[in-house]
Amino acid sequence: MTDCSEDHALSLDSVDDPALRRDEFLIPPAPGGDFPLASYLAGNSLGLQPRATRAELMADLDAWEQYGVHGHMDADRPWFPYHEDLRDPAARLVGALPREVVVMNSLTVNLHLLLASFYRPTAIRHRIVIEDRCFSSDSYAVRSHVAFRGHDPETAVLRLRPREGEDVLRTEDVVQTLQDHAHSIATVMIGGVNYLTGELMDIPEITAATHEIGAFAGWDLAHAAGNVPLQLHDWDVDFAAWCSYKYLNSGPGAVAGAFVHERHLDDETVPRLEGWWSTDPSSRFEMRPESEPQASADAWSLSNPPIMAMGPVRTSLSIFDEVGMDALRERSLRLTAYLRGLLQTVEDDCGVTILTPADDAHHGAQLSVRVPVDAADLTERLSENWGVVADDRRPDIVRLAPAPLYCTFHDCWRAADALSQELSGKGIS
Numbered sequence: 001m002t003d004c005s006e007d008h009a010l011s012l013d014s015v016d017d018p019a020l021r022r023d024e025f026l027i028p029p030a031p032g033g034d035f036p037l038a039s040y041l042a043g044n045s046l047g048l049q050p051r052a053t054r055a056e057l058m059a060d061l062d063a064w065e066q067y068g069v070h071g072h073m074d075a076d077r078p079w080f081p082y083h084e085d086l087r088d089p090a091a092r093l094v095g096a097l098p099r100e101v102v103v104m105n106s107l108t109v110n111l112h113l114l115l116a117s118f119y120r121p122t123a124i125r126h127r128i129v130i131e132d133r134c135f136s137s138d139s140y141a142v143r144s145h146v147a148f149r150g151h152d153p154e155t156a157v158l159r160l161r162p163r164e165g166e167d168v169l170r171t172e173d174v175v176q177t178l179q180d181h182a183h184s185i186a187t188v189m190i191g192g193v194n195y196l197t198g199e200l201m202d203i204p205e206i207t208a209a210t211h212e213i214g215a216f217a218g219w220d221l222a223h224a225a226g227n228v229p230l231q232l233h234d235w236d237v238d239f240a241a242w243c244s245y246k247y248l249n250s251g252p253g254a255v256a257g258a259f260v261h262e263r264h265l266d267d268e269t270v271p272r273l274e275g276w277w278s279t280d281p282s283s284r285f286e287m288r289p290e291s292e293p294q295a296s297a298d299a300w301s302l303s304n305p306p307i308m309a310m311g312p313v314r315t316s317l318s319i320f321d322e323v324g325m326d327a328l329r330e331r332s333l334r335l336t337a338y339l340r341g342l343l344q345t346v347e348d349d350c351g352v353t354i355l356t357p358a359d360d361a362h363h364g365a366q367l368s369v370r371v372p373v374d375a376a377d378l379t380e381r382l383s384e385n386w387g388v389v390a391d392d393r394r395p396d397i398v399r400l401a402p403a404p405l406y407c408t409f410h411d412c413w414r415a416a417d418a419l420s421q422e423l424s425g426k427g428i429s
């Protein structure tokens with residue numbers, strides 16, 4: 001049974017944890033309630049600003065001021081190879097070889113660019129598999145991509161649904177669906193951590209099952225990158241993409257990431273959309289009509305990167321590098337287990353249900369809670385009355401994500417207490 005006292009939360013926070021970097025982040029003021037700062041559990045939606053980001057941005061503005069066009073080569077951090085500096089830390093974050101990773105564009109754009117390569121439909125093998133309750137953008141991307149290639153989204157997009165009466169997918173059912181449609185599936189592209197339920201999928205097992213039926217395995221890691229340890233190379237994932245503004249704290253609309261497995265990098269038969277940033281940097285300015293694509297994920301990049309938007313990604317990745325995903329995950333599991341314990345003590349009184357699987361192999365930081373009232377209205381009250389910032393998914397789901405870099409046990413306690421106050425009229429301790 002979880003100790004629900006506020007003192008216990010404070011005592012958990014009094015133990016030094018090198019994975020907690022709260023001092024390096026700017027925590028927003030509480031929108032309401034008795035505490036000065038927000039209990040910010042919405043880092044799965046928009047991560048908080050690292051203190052170092054402002055200086056990083058200013059340095060890039062200064063270089064532009066000082067060097068003009070010569071900043072491409074002469075700035076302290078020259079713009080021409082700027083994105084290459086992000087390659088190693090991004091690769092460490094997702095468990096990839098450096099040349100398998102590139103920081104570019106935004107997430108949905110990258111999904112399309114990767115589908116251009118790894119959705120190669122034939123008359124028979126033309127299907128693409130996604131989760132039924134995937135993020136809308138992924139559904140729109142896949143449906144439009146399929147239609148663009150001349151197939152009917154109604155039949156060519158296969159949507160994975162949980163069993164009747166269940167909220168999350170079972171690995172065995174996913175594998176069974178793949179086997180049932182083995183000959184018609186070209187590509188599988190699902191979320192590593194589901195944005196709605198917080199379910200962490202068994203990426204290696206589903207990837208292996210995808211390869212067994214002769215299809216490509218792609219993963220949308222929007223809610224997984226910076227949340228759970230990943231080993232994309234060893235898991236043999238074909239391609240992946242993620243955004244940098246959720247757990248990666250790089251700011252709204254931040255530059256995203258993409259992964260292509262090594263075995264596809266030297267394969268000249270892989271079709272690809274290209275621009276001048278796909279070509280070998282040594283001959284980039286020769287302005288030849290044909291590209292000489294690099295044997296790296298850079299071959300998928302098109303344009304010169306937005307330097308003013310790259311600094312925040314660099315700042316953020318350096319924090320993840322210092323802490324390391326294993327230490328971060330260890331803290332994350334403790335925080336989320338504590339929040340779950342608190343919520344379980346009030347589940348019956350409040351009429352809430354936790355949808356996110358309890359098994360550590362199947363969840364990240366986020367807990368998704370089904371509430372007996374309008375979720376949007378409830379999150380507004382959590383914020384205004386208690387300073388707890390959570391996020392709602394209509395009609396009845398509230399998502400609470402203690403991001404381990406800056407959230408505390410006391411933040412979790414405040415969230416559970418506020419939820420209980422609002423739903424049952426009494427606090428938790």
Ligand SMILES: *Cc1c(COP(=O)(O)O)cnc(C)c1O
Pocket residue numbers: 106107108109134135137138191195220222223243
């Ligand atoms: C957040 C999120 C997106 C958002 O897409 P953008 O292209 O970054 O605007 C897409 N897919 C998933 C699964 C997400 O969680």
